[in-house]
Amino acid sequence: MDTTVLSLGDPLAPARKATAEMLRERNTSFSLPQPFYNDERLFQIDMQEIFHKEWLIAGMTCEIPSKGNYLTLQIGDNPVIVVRGAEGKVHAFHNVCRHRGSRLCVSEKGKVAKLVCPYHQWTYELDGRLLFAGSEMGADFNLADYSLKPVNVKTAGGYIFISLAKEPPAIDEFLRTLDHYMEPYDMENTKVAVKTTLMEKANWKLVLENNRECYHCSGSHPELLNTLLEWDDTNDPRASQEFKDHVADSAAKWEAEKIPYLHAGFGLRNRIVRMPLLKGTVSMTMDGKQGCKKLMGRIQNPDLGSMRILHLPHSWNHCMGDHMIVFTVWPISAQETMVTTKWLVRKDAVEGEDYDVARLREVWDATNDQDRRLAEENQRGINSTAYQPGPYSKTYEFGVINFIDWYSERMLNNLGEESAHVREASVG
Known part of the structure; x- marks a missing residue:
């Protein structure tokens, strides 16, 4: 807390x-x-x-088909971004810049090369790492300390599941079964x-x-x-x-x-x-x-x-x-x-x-x-x-x-x- x-x-x-x-x-x-x-x-x-705390369906994998495709959603007061990264991996983050807290992505969906904050242009890799914050932050500023805050994410059967919990409940058995039942649908x-x-x-x-x-x-x-x-x-x-x-x-x-x-x-x-x-x-x-x-x-x-x-x-x-x-x-x-x-x-x-x-x-x-x-x-x-x-x-x-x-x-x-x-x- x-x-x-x-x-x-x-x-x-x-x-x-x-x-x-x-x-x-x-x-x-x-x-x-x-x-x-x-x-x-x-x-x-x-x-x-x-x-x-529970697992939620954020969307479908087909909605973010290739690298850089993203979708956003709002869970109460918490904006979340789900993005397709390198090698097809799906990531989820709190849609909150580590600088002063502005939302990074304001559209419901889109495609980007990098995640760039519209406020002060802090720039993040699709895996959440901070790449650029500008020389204004000083020589001793450590980019590695300010990656995006991750959200738990799993995919199965074409569905994207996310959880804001630090330790979400077990769901893997259901996801394996879901994969099996959704196989005919490609x-x-x-x-x-x-x-x-x-x-x-x-x-x-x-x-x-x-x-x-x-x-x-x-x-x-x-x-x-x-x-x-x-x-x-x-x-x-x-x-x-x-x-x-x-x-x-x-x-x-x-x-x-x-x-x-x-x-x-x-x-x-x-x-x-x-x-x-x-x-x-x-x-x-x-x-x-x-x-x-x-x-x-x-x-x-x-x-x-x-x-x-x-x-x-x-x-x-x-x-x-x-x-x-x-x-x-x-x-x-x-x-x-x-x-x-x-x-x-x-x-x-x-x-x-x-x-x-x-x-x-x-x-x-x-x-x-x-x-x-x-x-x-x-x-x-x-x-x-x-x-x-x-x-x-x-x-x-x-x-x-x-x-x-x-x-x-x-x-x-x-x-x-x-x-x-x-x-x-x-x-x-």
């Missing part, structure tokens, strides 16, 4: 204690107490203990066909809770249900025999093409599973037909259903034969969240010839906006003095229960670690 913060005391200490108590005492089959959804102090704790030869950003006036956890159940789907998502079957697994207690037979028939075809599909789980944080779409449909488009004429990677059969990838705290994904969709959730404040959606296709697919962006977007543009309205109305109700935690359905909302259980466990774990650090620092 920053020694300056320690010397001033932790203004969130009482809120941290109250947060831990509420989590320990909560009814695990009910929604969270009101402060978890609308209190700004608790939001700051969410950022410090979840979004600053992710280095994909591209982002289109990206959208949606601002929702709701707490980030409400956005995730809404995503983790389909209890609301039949009343809210007609476009999505043209193709989506809501069950994630044949073990779902609501799954019909017809659905189980459909899964078995589809799995036999995937097996023949050596397409990974079996359910792979890693605690409550990560899950990968391929499920068929509605019979007669092959892609999440309005008519269920291919959204892109060219199938991805080595895929030959367009009827691959949707491989669903969950990564808590902030991402879900749908991977079909012709395109894939990556969703990420970024908290802005206690009651505001940014949701990004990226549609990926083969790198050599031609817009207007192989795919139409409007058609590709149509289903999820509608669904995202419907979910936005649901989350915002949820937030408005929770803000009421009448709100109290309500019961989850153990059959229809088990995914929400799993998310809240994961959140509670990680929050308590990270708060405990933080308390220990504070005690050690204060004793020292």
Whole structure:
């Protein structure tokens, strides 16, 4: 922890204690107490203990295809840059100049030979080393003392994962599995066909809770249900025999093409599973037909259903034969969240010839906006003095229960670690 913060005391200490108590005492089959959804102090704790410590999806490797390509993102108050360096290596740094703290890269993405601060032209190599600071700094100035501050970064299956933590949680087993499941897609030869950003006036956890159940789907998502079957697994207690037979028939075809599909789980944080779409449909488009004429990677059969990838705290994904969709959730404040959606296709697919962006977007543009309205109305109700935690359905909302259980466990774990650090620092 920053020694300056320690010397001033932790203004969130009482809120941290109250947060831990509420989590320990909560009814695990009910929604969270009101402060978890609308209190700004608790939001700051969410950022410090979840979004600053867990692994997050920063983007896709295809977005920085060659040396010097970079992308930037904002995690709370922390600007981050991810850049492709020499020999294809991906680096991540705090997007903060070591001189007086200005942001180095101000664009969302771009390509550079070196990282140059626009304020005083301090210049860094793509691996973060300071190369130039000017003679004004004096003869005894040591460039080696002022490299960019690194951010943990790992890549797997075409995804870029970053963590601001000094010691992030273990993730390698999931990443190895992700590499295996994404192999058919040849992710280095994909591209982002289109990206959208949606601002929702709701707490980030409400956005995730809404995503983790389909209890609301039949009343809210007609476009999505043209193709989506809501069950994630044949073990779902609501799954019909017809659905189980459909899964078995589809799995036999995937097996023949050596397409990974079996359910792979890693605690409550990560899950990968391929499920068929509605019979007669092959892609999440309005008519269920291919959204892109060219199938991805080595895929030959367009009827691959949707491989669903969950990564808590902030991402879900749908991977079909012709395109894939990556969703990420970024908290802005206690009651505001940014949701990004990226549609990926083969790198050599031609817009207007192989795919139409409007058609590709149509289903999820509608669904995202419907979910936005649901989350915002949820937030408005929770803000009421009448709100109290309500019961989850153990059959229809088990995914929400799993998310809240994961959140509670990680929050308590990270708060405990933080308390220990504070005690050690204060004793020292």
